[in-house]
Amino acid sequence: MNNMDPKSLIVIFGATGDLAKRKLFPSIYRLYEKGKLSEEFAVVGVARRPLSNDEFRNYVRQSVENALNQELSDQRFVSHFYYHPFDVTDTASYQQLKSLLQQLDEIYHVDGNRIFYLAMAPEFFGTITSRLKSEGLTATNGWKRLVIEKPFGHDLQSAQQLNEEIRQSFSENEIYRIDHYLGKEMVQNIEVIRFSNAIFEPLWNNRFISNIQITSSETLGVEDRGRYYDHSGALRDMVQNHMLQMVALLAMEPPIKLTTDDIRNEKIKVLRALRPISHEEVDQYFVRGQYGRGIVNGKEVVSYREENNVDPNSNTETFVAGKLMIDNFRWAGVPFYIRTGKRMTEKSTKIVVQFKDVPMNLYYRTNEKIQPNLLIIHIQPDEGITLHLNGKKSGEYMKTTPIKLDYCNNCIDGINTPEAYEKLLYDCMRGDATNFTHWDEVAASWQFVDPISEVWENTKAIDFPNYEAGSMGPKASDELLQKDGFHWWPICHPKQ
Ligand SMILES: NC(=O)C1=CN([C@@H]2O[C@H](COP(=O)(O)OP(=O)(O)OC[C@H]3O[C@@H](n4cnc5c(N)ncnc54)[C@H](OP(=O)(O)O)[C@@H]3O)[C@@H](O)[C@H]2O)C=CC1
Numbered sequence: 001m002n003n004m005d006p007k008s009l010i011v012i013f014g015a016t017g018d019l020a021k022r023k024l025f026p027s028i029y030r031l032y033e034k035g036k037l038s039e040e041f042a043v044v045g046v047a048r049r050p051l052s053n054d055e056f057r058n059y060v061r062q063s064v065e066n067a068l069n070q071e072l073s074d075q076r077f078v079s080h081f082y083y084h085p086f087d088v089t090d091t092a093s094y095q096q097l098k099s100l101l102q103q104l105d106e107i108y109h110v111d112g113n114r115i116f117y118l119a120m121a122p123e124f125f126g127t128i129t130s131r132l133k134s135e136g137l138t139a140t141n142g143w144k145r146l147v148i149e150k151p152f153g154h155d156l157q158s159a160q161q162l163n164e165e166i167r168q169s170f171s172e173n174e175i176y177r178i179d180h181y182l183g184k185e186m187v188q189n190i191e192v193i194r195f196s197n198a199i200f201e202p203l204w205n206n207r208f209i210s211n212i213q214i215t216s217s218e219t220l221g222v223e224d225r226g227r228y229y230d231h232s233g234a235l236r237d238m239v240q241n242h243m244l245q246m247v248a249l250l251a252m253e254p255p256i257k258l259t260t261d262d263i264r265n266e267k268i269k270v271l272r273a274l275r276p277i278s279h280e281e282v283d284q285y286f287v288r289g290q291y292g293r294g295i296v297n298g299k300e301v302v303s304y305r306e307e308n309n310v311d312p313n314s315n316t317e318t319f320v321a322g323k324l325m326i327d328n329f330r331w332a333g334v335p336f337y338i339r340t341g342k343r344m345t346e347k348s349t350k351i352v353v354q355f356k357d358v359p360m361n362l363y364y365r366t367n368e369k370i371q372p373n374l375l376i377i378h379i380q381p382d383e384g385i386t387l388h389l390n391g392k393k394s395g396e397y398m399k400t401t402p403i404k405l406d407y408c409n410n411c412i413d414g415i416n417t418p419e420a421y422e423k424l425l426y427d428c429m430r431g432d433a434t435n436f437t438h439w440d441e442v443a444a445s446w447q448f449v450d451p452i453s454e455v456w457e458n459t460k461a462i463d464f465p466n467y468e469a470g471s472m473g474p475k476a477s478d479e480l481l482q483k484d485g486f487h488w489w490p491i492c493h494p495k496q
């Protein structure tokens with residue numbers, strides 16, 4: 001299936017929206033600029049507002065220039081873009097789209113290959129896919145693929161319903177469910193760090209690891225997404241997808257081969273091995289928070305309940321911390337702590353693997369406190385790995401000092417580190433679904449988070465807002481680890 005010179009038509013539904021502007025057009029441009037796309041491709045934008053092809057091309061040019069902060073000198077790129085305005089609920093317009101695709105197929109010699117990218121609100125996903133089939137747009141001589149954005153459902157039941165709808169028109173191996181964290185360079189590096197280093201793989205289990213911590217903190221609030229977010233919250237927005245995907249990559253067994261199916265099968269096993277949390281246990285394993293007013297990056301910001309399109313009495317969580325247990329041989333007894341939230345101290349995603357102490361540390365005899373070994377995987381904004389070790393303090397007898405081995409990925413690759421969407425779009429064009437989520441992963445993730453959201457929806461959080469904007473979340477998040485004898489390792493970069 002893999003093809004290093006992909007050619008296809010890409011139909012973007014929601015082409016005038018935020019995602020297309022900030023992520024999709026710049027990513028397509030980066031691929032083109034790097035020569036990963038030949039001239040054999042065309043992009044058709046769909047949205048309601050009336051634009052001519054020329055207006056749309058200008059819009060695409062501006063979007064790319066703003067996002068990449070560079071001027072587009074080569075006009076050939078935008079000439080590949082076409083616009084077809086219509087309301088996706090209007091059946092008749094699909095026929096016109098179909099004839100446009102047939103014409104472009106001839107012009108660009110794309111052999112009937114088609115990607116349908118749904119960059120629109122999820123309530124349209126089912127309608128669009130069923131129209132694509134009923135109006136004959138999926139009946140093509142080449143391959144057809146559906147790229148579908150999050151959220152994939154609101155809970156297991158709605159996700160199942162959505163899945164059944166889209167499966168009427170596309171088979172599982174034609175569906176590319178986006179989780180943009182899977183396109184991040186250092187998230188993809190997790191497997192390489194684990195499976196290509198003899199010094200880590202033998203230690204990667206409950207005999208040597210005491211706990212694993214994953215933090216994904218944001219400084220932004222809900223911006224203009226209050227309407228969506230107030231019905232979602234951090235658990236559905238970040239935990240069900242990105243956080244659980246990182247847990248799966250950290251915990252999975254080595255795949256037999258690096259094929260899509262082998263990797264996905266191992267991830268699914270982890271998600272199925274997550275210890276289910278009953279309604280009664282939610283408070284024991286999970287903590288929720290909502291930001292109040294505070295200071296972020298030196299500026300005063302409003303509380304969540306004062307944001308646009310947010311209920312002034314909202315019960316929605318903007319922060320989640322949790323303790324996950326994986327009930328299998330490798331991980332029995334090792335807590336995986338996760339936390340994510342908006343309006344926190346710093347924008348950062350980091351994984352800290354804390355190793356157990358050596359069985360008898362001779363240096364405990366001194367009064368010096370010895371640090372555990374930590375492996376830190378810096379996902380963003382800095383990309384790299386830090387290994388915390390202990391060494392001898394120079395000139396001192398029997399004294400230790402912490403030392404760090406630091407590798408900075410984006411110091412070396414610099415601005416050439418590809419953006420997540422760029423990689424994922426390219427993967428989709430080449431037919432590589434490894435870094436997209438399979439339905440079984442989506443289902444297992446919802447099954448895990450559903451009991452938690454059920455409890456939170458039905459019990460008013462009387463202490464909300466319970467963390468100040470600009471902080472690291474509510475006190476209960478620290479207590480979650482303290483009761484196990486651990487603490488959150490700081491997330492600021494060691495260079496700071
Ligand atoms: N923005 C982001 O950073 C992220 C977005 N997502 C997901 O991506 C999807 C798109 O998000 P985003 O770009 O922010 O959304 P926007 O609201 O910015 O854009 C929605 C797009 O849909 C079009 N549209 C709306 N209704 C219709 C209709 N009936 N017929 C045809 N077109 C229509 C709008 O154009 P017009 O008004 O002209 O019709 C617009 O182009 C969502 O599922 C979101 O959850 C996921 C992760 C991040």
Ligand SMILES: O=C1O[C@H](COP(=O)(O)O)[C@@H](O)[C@H](O)[C@H]1O
Pocket residue numbers: 218237238349
């Ligand atoms: O999917 C989402 O992710 C972003 C955070 O992504 P990142 O790449 O900036 O870490 C989050 O802001 C958003 O609420 C959520 O929908």
